[in-house]
Amino acid sequence: MAKAKITFxxxxxxxxxxxxxxxxEVSEKIGxxxxxxxxxxxxxxxMMHVEEGWNNLTEPSVLEEKVLRExxxxxxxxxxxxxxxxxxxxxxPA
Amino acid sequence: xxxxxxxxxxxxxxGEAVEIAPGVHWIGVLDPTLRSFDIILRTANGTTYNAYxxxxxxxxxxxxxxxxxxxEEFFARLESVARYDEIRVIVLNHLEPDHTGALPELMxxxxxxxxxxxxxxxxxxxxxxxPKGDERPFEYETVGTGDExxxxxxxxxxxxxxxxHWPDTQCxxxxxxxxxxxxxxxxxxxxxxxxxxxxxxxxRFAFDYxxxxxxxxxxxxxxxxxxxxxxxxxxxxxxxxxxILRDRPRRSLTRYRELSSASFSERIDNDERSLIVFYMSxxxxxxxxxxxxxxxAEEAPGVRVSLYDLEGGELQPFVDLIESADxxxxxSPTINGDAVKPIWDLLSSLAVIDLKGKLGAAFGSYGWxxxxxxxxxxxxxxxxxxxxxxxxxxxxxxTDEELDACRDFGxxxxxxxxxxxxxxxxxxxxxx
Numbered sequence: 001m002a003k004a005k006i007t008f009x010x011x012x013x014x015x016x017x018x019x020x021x022x023x024x025e026v027s028e029k030i031g032x033x034x035x036x037x038x039x040x041x042x043x044x045x046x047m048m049h050v051e052e053g054w055n056n057l058t059e060p061s062v063l064e065e066k067v068l069r070e071x072x073x074x075x076x077x078x079x080x081x082x083x084x085x086x087x088x089x090x091x092x093p094a
Numbered sequence: 095x096x097x098x099x100x101x102x103x104x105x106x107x108x109g110e111a112v113e114i115a116p117g118v119h120w121i122g123v124l125d126p127t128l129r130s131f132d133i134i135l136r137t138a139n140g141t142t143y144n145a146y147x148x149x150x151x152x153x154x155x156x157x158x159x160x161x162x163x164x165x166e167e168f169f170a171r172l173e174s175v176a177r178y179d180e181i182r183v184i185v186l187n188h189l190e191p192d193h194t195g196a197l198p199e200l201m202x203x204x205x206x207x208x209x210x211x212x213x214x215x216x217x218x219x220x221x222x223x224x225p226k227g228d229e230r231p232f233e234y235e236t237v238g239t240g241d242e243x244x245x246x247x248x249x250x251x252x253x254x255x256x257x258x259h260w261p262d263t264q265c266x267x268x269x270x271x272x273x274x275x276x277x278x279x280x281x282x283x284x285x286x287x288x289x290x291x292x293x294x295x296x297x298r299f300a301f302d303y304x305x306x307x308x309x310x311x312x313x314x315x316x317x318x319x320x321x322x323x324x325x326x327x328x329x330x331x332x333x334x335x336x337x338i339l340r341d342r343p344r345r346s347l348t349r350y351r352e353l354s355s356a357s358f359s360e361r362i363d364n365d366e367r368s369l370i371v372f373y374m375s376x377x378x379x380x381x382x383x384x385x386x387x388x389x390x391a392e393e394a395p396g397v398r399v400s401l402y403d404l405e406g407g408e409l410q411p412f413v414d415l416i417e418s419a420d421x422x423x424x425x426s427p428t429i430n431g432d433a434v435k436p437i438w439d440l441l442s443s444l445a446v447i448d449l450k451g452k453l454g455a456a457f458g459s460y461g462w463x464x465x466x467x468x469x470x471x472x473x474x475x476x477x478x479x480x481x482x483x484x485x486x487x488x489x490x491x492x493t494d495e496e497l498d499a500c501r502d503f504g505x506x507x508x509x510x511x512x513x514x515x516x517x518x519x520x521x522x523x524x525x526x
Contacts, residue, residue, distance in 0.1 A: 029525035072213035
């Protein structure tokens with residue numbers, strides 16, 4: 001299975017994950033500082049900033065785009081509960 | 095000036111705003127009978143919900159409101175210093191209901207006002223102010239650090255200070271007068287109608303207590319906020335709860351900085367990592383496991399191991415210890431299908447500290463079913479600790495082989511502490 005590395009820069013930890021893993025799954029287990037609410041892409045609490053590897057995450061859905069807009073997300077912000085890891089990336093809490 | 099008049103000026107009177115700086119009024123309310131705030135905080139003499147009014151040459155701004163049940167008192171104070179049609183700016187530094195309860199009515203009474211909130215506050219605003227029937231949703235503008243709103247001869251500047259203590263929190267700075275409307279930051283639950291910190295009773299413990307329960311989980315964000323606030327000229331800090339800090343306001347920053355440092359030094363030694371092993375033991379079996387785990391962990395260079403019987407200590411120092419540790423292991427027997435209460439008491443006390451990046455582990459001896467270990471592991475994961483080594487259970491009295499397994503468990507845990515050092519790559523499958 002294809003692997004990818006995701007780095008949580010707030011705790012400086014890197015995890016080697018199977019491609020397709022959602023960021024939330026890794027972030028929770030490693031204890032990174034991304035905070036969660038609904039876990040369903042609705043509340044916007046888990047917004048994170050992608051420092052590197054923006055294109056290595058799955059495309060945001062229409063619903064996620066809406067929530068990001070409502071939360072005034074800046075460029076390269078994503079919801080950790082929605083984004084799946086396809087290649088190497090570096091993220092931190094937004 | 096007579097003594098009576100002087101006294102009157104320093105005490106909040108019903109229906110009268112209190113000037114805290116030229117053209118800046120406190121229009122908040124006192125809640126002296128409250129004894130418990132938000133379920134989690136004790137309030138020995140109540141609290142205040144502070145709101146403020148700033149008059150500029152062209153418009154008037156209201157900064158924060160009050161809890162819904164106190165709205166009329168708030169409006170009476172507001173009306174003593176301004177007309178609703180003068181209000182063009184309403185700022186919410188934090189959207190929790192104790193500060194937004196009077197907002198819907200204020201927006202109705204002041205239709206010319208525009209609402210300013212932080213970028214992260216929009217979803218909360220929508221959830222708090224759900225329009226009824228054919229009501230139009232409130233219009234608002236989102237602001238971030240450096241954004242300004244002019245009141246004519248005065249300027250409000252916003253500072254983005256998230257997670258103090260909600261994602262939406264911000265501070266608002268009255269530039270020309272050096273007044274910081276800090277929201278819940280630098281606040282406390284202390285009700286005193288003398289309002290100012292140099293006149294109120296001694297509220298230092300309330301200040302620290304509020305920090306410990308509200309701000310402590312967000313220490314990193316506190317330090318980020320202090321960096322934003324520190325360069326400002328500060329004549330007065332006006333928080334949303336408790337006394338207004340006009341006497342040496344900068345001392346509050348110093349105290350926040352002190353409180354935001356770990357209770358103990360960050361590391362015992364710069365090169366050492368810290369593992370704390372806690373246990374409860376009914377017949378000494380879980381205790382023997384704990385000792386063997388410690389013995390195994392101590393073999394790892396660079397890991398300092400500490401062993402504590404939970405039965406022999408108070409919770410608070412243990413919470414402080416965990417805050418500055420890299421890992422904790424919890425041992426519990428299983429009694430009636432559950433871990434024992436002191437373990438849950440400890441685990442439920444950890445919400446006030448930042449557990450980010452720490453490791454957890456569970457072990458225990460059992461007689462019949464042994465559910466405790468898995469339950470503790472689940473809770474550790476729920477608290478977002480990484481559990482790198484599967485929990486270890488021993489039926490009743492540990493044999494020599496089982497004590498060897500405990501030593502291996504300790505070695506593996508210490509190994510994970512060392513290998514989990516910053517910068518190293520961990521495999522997802524090893525995250526447990």
